[in-house]
Structure formats: C-alpha cells, structure tokens
Amino acid sequence: MRQSQLFTKTRKEAPSDEVSKNAQLLIRAGYVHKEMAGVYDLLPLGLRVIEKIKGIVREEMNRVGGQELLMSSLQRKELWEQTDRWSDETVDVWFKSELAVGGEVGFGWSHEEPIMDMMQQYVASYKDLPASVYQFQTKLRNELRAKSGIMRGREFIMKDMYSLHATEEDLNEYYEKVKQAYLVIFKRLGLGADTYVTFASGGAFTKFSHEFQTVCDAGEDVLYVHRGKNIAVNEEVLDEAVKELGLEKDQLEKVKSAEIGNIFNFGTDKAAQMGITFASKEGSKDPVFLASYGIGITRALGVIVEKFADEKGIVWPESVAPFTVHLVGLNSDDDAVRDYTDGLYTTLTEEGVEVLYDDRDARTGEKFADSDLIGIPYRVVVSKKTQEEGRFEVVTRKTGEVRFLTEEELLNDFMPTGTEEDND
Template identity: 55%
Template structure:
C-alpha cells in the first residue's frame, strides 16, 4: 500500500478528550477513531492489527478442536429470564431496546444462554459429547467507566469459547487444554513473558477460576506475583490459606498492577440445568451437560500491547501483528530514486511481503517520525546515496542502528524474519 493512497493521516497533537495512553497513540497514528466514550472505529491500519490478533487466537482455538460459529447480537429476553440474568439488578451491563411492537430485546453482553439454545437440539447422547464451540464477535456492555481506551469499551470484540463435557474429569481435561492454548496465544502476540496465570475466586463451582494478567502500569487490577513460579494470585484471594494451597510464600510475592487479558471459568451445570441441556449416558441415565467458558478480548489485547510496548516515539508492534512488515521510505523526487523505490516496492509485493510505501513528497524527518509513530517493525530507505551504491538502508523499529545492505538481500532477509 502507498501512503499517498491512504485516506488516514497521522496527527501531532494528542486528543484532548483521551486519558489512556493506548487511545492517544492509536488515534494519533490513525489506527482508530473515537465515536464516543468507550466506542471506537477501527480504521484500516487498526483493523489489520485487530484481524491478525484474531487470526492468532483463531488458529490456537482451532488447534485444540474448537468449532467456530457466530451467534446473534440481538437477544431474546425469555432465555435470559430462565437463568435469572435479564433483571438489571442481577446483570447491570445490559443495553436494552424495543421493537416497533414494544417487545424488549437486548444486545448480547455474553452468550452462554443463546449458545445452549442453538446446540441443544444436537445433543441427545453421550456420543454427542464432548465439544468446544467459540466465536469472535462484538459484545455490548453498559460499563459505568469507559476511560481506558480500547482496553475497556462499551462495544468491543471478544473471543468467547464454551466447553461441553459429560463428566468432571472430561471437563478438567478440556479446561487444561484451553489453559495451555491461551498461553500459546500470548506468546505469539509478544506478551508471553509479561503475562501470568492468576488465581482468582472460583465462586460456587470450583475452588479457583483463572485469569491471564499482563503486568502493565495501566492495568486496573492488583495481583501478587511470584515471578520464579510464573503464577500470581488476585487481590481478592490473597490470603494465607490460598497461598498455602498453591505452595506460595508471601515473602516471594510482588504486588503489581496488571491488565486482565483473558479468563476461564468452570460453570458445571449453572446454565445447562435451568435450560434443560442434558444427555443420556452409557447407563441410559439422563445427565446435565457440564460447561466451562473462556474469554479473550482481541480489541482489549490491542490496547494492552500498545500500553506495554509503545515508546515516546509511538507504537512498537510485534512482527506477528504489525499491519505491515516494512515501511519503505523514498527520499527524493529524482527520476532514478523514484524508479529504484518503485521497483523495490513491486518486488516486495510480488514476494507477498506486507510493505507500506511512503511515496510522498515530504521531508525526511516527517517520514521518519511517521514510520516510528506507526510502529512498523522495519524501515528501509531509498535515497540518492543508496541508489548510487545499489543498496538500501535498513533499520529495526526497536533499534537505533542502521545497516546498509545490497538491495538484492532485502527480500530474503524479510522473508526469513516472517
């Protein structure tokens, strides 16, 4: 893609109505547009990053046998009344609306109930289980506070996966499989070393639930972290009994701020029982299906990665999710420079390398500043000097060092780095 063809532009000034670093940097770089508090449009650069995050999540969910679907946003109140979750006193984040005939609808904040209704007709026997079903879909939650940019939105993207099992042992096996897959997601997104399995309250269904918390100054949670064992406890369960059960020593725990980037819960028959989701077992006995739910917020992750990795110059994207791999800068309007840069751009595109080509007639400083702000992992410069030497000046976004390499080597280097 050529910069001259893109409708978005970078801006120098921070938006006055934003407090969160992630929103400020993403807006300045032209990745998102703020529609209202807690509601953001993902512009072309931002959508490319968001799609890559979703694809990594999708690949890991598919690898463990997840089956992708897409449930409806509009929700029938009746099924939620059956589980006592339609009442605003019980669930206080609903967005509700009405049809022209005055009947109520809701915008889905989560999807346990409608998924059960969708799969119920297919589950009759123990032979129909177990399975994993998931979606990556827009959720709506009427959050009281929405001042954390894309880290906490009223409209946001979520991957929600649900497990359906016959026995507790089978549920636990699925639970552990998904927990492991989550770890692989964070590693691939470039935040694995900063993300820790965190023990939280399991409510009435299990001793613990598990959160995945990324250590981050902008995080809203406080966790107590054992870096050696790479596990943490949430503030709500930080007591001597819990620490003893986990083999943790209070003296080894570090109190840190963190952002929740995933959570997994055991549900047992909390929803399957009131909604009649049952199966007939090997002994011809009717049993309730046992469930778990597992969430990751792709748009939230985009905000956390921005908070964690960006610097005073702008965004710093891991290669796996960067909108482009290379920012190609042309310095000069002379015919031989234009020819060399255009030719290299075409060659890289033909090699399926994601390249953003700055073909503007602008000062070098402006182009370099935009390259840093946009956070593209690599920058290559074509100038009068490099054309004379049949070379290109290559620099990583995370380094101050530049290397002059033959033009013929650039493509192979970038292919190897993918």
C-alpha cells in the same frame, strides 16, 4: 500499500478528552477513530492489526478442535430470565431496547445463555459430546466508566469459546488443553513473557478460576506475582490463595495488570439452571458440563500498544504489525530514485512481504516521525545515496538497530518463511 493512498494520516493531537495512552497513540497514528467514550471505529490500519490477532487466535482455537460460528447480538429476555441474569440488578451492563412488535430485547454483553440454548438443539446424547464452538463477537456493555481507551470499551471484540462435556474428567482435560493453547497465543502475540495464569475468584464449582493477566501499568487489576515459581494471584483472592498454594506474602511482588483472557469452569451449574441434559451411555438424563474461554481481542491490542510503545510512538511485535516493512522513499523528486523505489516496492510486494510504502511528497523528518509513530517493525530507507551505494538502511523499530543491506540480503531477510510462530 502506498501511503499516499492510505485512508488516514497521522495526526498531531488526539481528542482532548482522551486520557489513555493506547487510544491517544492509536488515534494519532490513524489506527482508530473515537466515536464516543469507550467506543472506537477500527480504521484500515487498526482493522489489519485486529485481523492479525484474530488470525492467531483462530489458528489455535481450531487446533484444539474449536469450530467457529457467530451468534446474534440481539438477545431474548426469556432466555436470560432462566438464569436470573436479565434484571439490571444482577447484570448492570445491559443495553436494552423495545421491539417494534412489542417486548424487550437485549444486546449481547455475553453469550453463555444463547450458546447453551442453541447447543442443546444439537447435543442429545453422549455421542454428541464433547462439542466446542467459538466466535469473534462485538460485545456491547453499558459501562459506567470508560477511561482505559480500547482496553475497556462499551463496544469491543471478544473471542469467546464454549465447550460441552459428558464428564468432569473430559472437561478438565480439555480445559487444560485450552489453557496451554492460550499460553501459545499470548506468546505469539508477543505478550508471553509478562502474561501469567492467575488464580482468581472461582464459581460455585471450583475454588479458583483462571485469568490470563498481563503485567501492564495501564491495567485495572492488581496481581501478586512470584516470578521464580511463575505463579500469580489476583488481589481479590490473595489470602485464600497464599494459604492454599503454600506461598509467603512477602515473597510476592505487587504489580498492575490487565486481564486479557479468562477461562471458567461452570461444572453442571448452567445446564441445571437451563434444564439442558444429554442421554448418557446408561440411558439416564444428565446435565452437561460447561466451560467458557474468553480472550479480549481489542483489549489485547490495547495492551500491546501500552507495553511496547516508546516516546516516539507505537512498537508492534512482528506477528500483529499491520505491515512488516515500512519502505520510506526519500529524494522522490529525483525520477531515477523514485523509479528505483517503486521497483523495490513492487519486488517486495510480489515476494509476499507486507509493505507500507511512504511514497508521499513530504519532508524527511516528517516521514521518519510518522514512521516511528505508526510502529512498523522494519523501516527500509531508499535515498539517492543508498541507491548509489547499492545498500539500504534498515532500522529495527524496537531496538533502533541500523543495518545496511543489499537488495538480495533484504529479500532474504523479509521473505515470509511460512512459519506461523512469531519468533520475537
């Protein structure tokens, strides 16, 4: 993409009411636009990153046999009354409205109830189990407080998966498989090293639930971490967990963290509440076992910005960057240099490299500052000097490392390898 054509420009300032680092940077670099507190539009650059994150999550969910679908945002009151989750006393984040034809309607802040209700249409017997479906859904939550930028919005994108099983063993086995898939996802997102499977408060069915928490100063949770044993405990269950897991409190490090995923074992609770059964092999009508698995897609993006940004701007891991290469053309008033840079842009693009090409008529300093702010992993600079020398300056955004490569070396370096994994 030519930057002169890109819709959005960098901005000097974020809105004065924006207090979070992630939103400030994302707004200044042109990734998102603030619609109101906790509500952000995804501009072209931001949508590209979101689609990269979704792509990684989708691959891993498909790998564990999940099937993608899309539930509605509009919610039936009757359905949520069955599980006593309609009233504002039990769920305090509902947005609700009146239907023109009469009656109340809700807006999806979660989808467990409609998913279960829908799935029972297709799950009649043990032969139809297990079943696992997921969606990328815009959730709407009437949060009282929205000060964490895109890490905690009133409107945000979540991947939620639901699996139904005939037996507890089958659920447990699948639950473990998804847990591993989640670790792969966070590794691929560049968050692997700082993301912990965390013991948190459980439901009626299990002592602890599992959260995926990423150590992050901007997070709203507090963890106690044993880095050596790779164990983390949410503050809310610290005493219980320490006893249960045989830990010493004073060996644990207290850190702030952001919950970017959770998995939850409902056992047969939800099915019992909603009257959802299947015919077992023996012919009895048994309640199905349910587990749910969430990942905050927009939150993951916010966490990535918070964790890796430096004083100059955003730093994207290669796996989710909007482009791999930021091609910065200097001396663009010199026709020969411009033609040469145009040619390199064409070559790289044709080779399948994702390139943002700064072809703007702007000062060098402005181009470099914008490039740092936008945070694309590799900056390739073409100037009269580099053209004459037949080598390009390649700067790695993350480390600041500078290399001088020939065109051939450049192409070899950036050619998409076809592997899915991010090797950062």
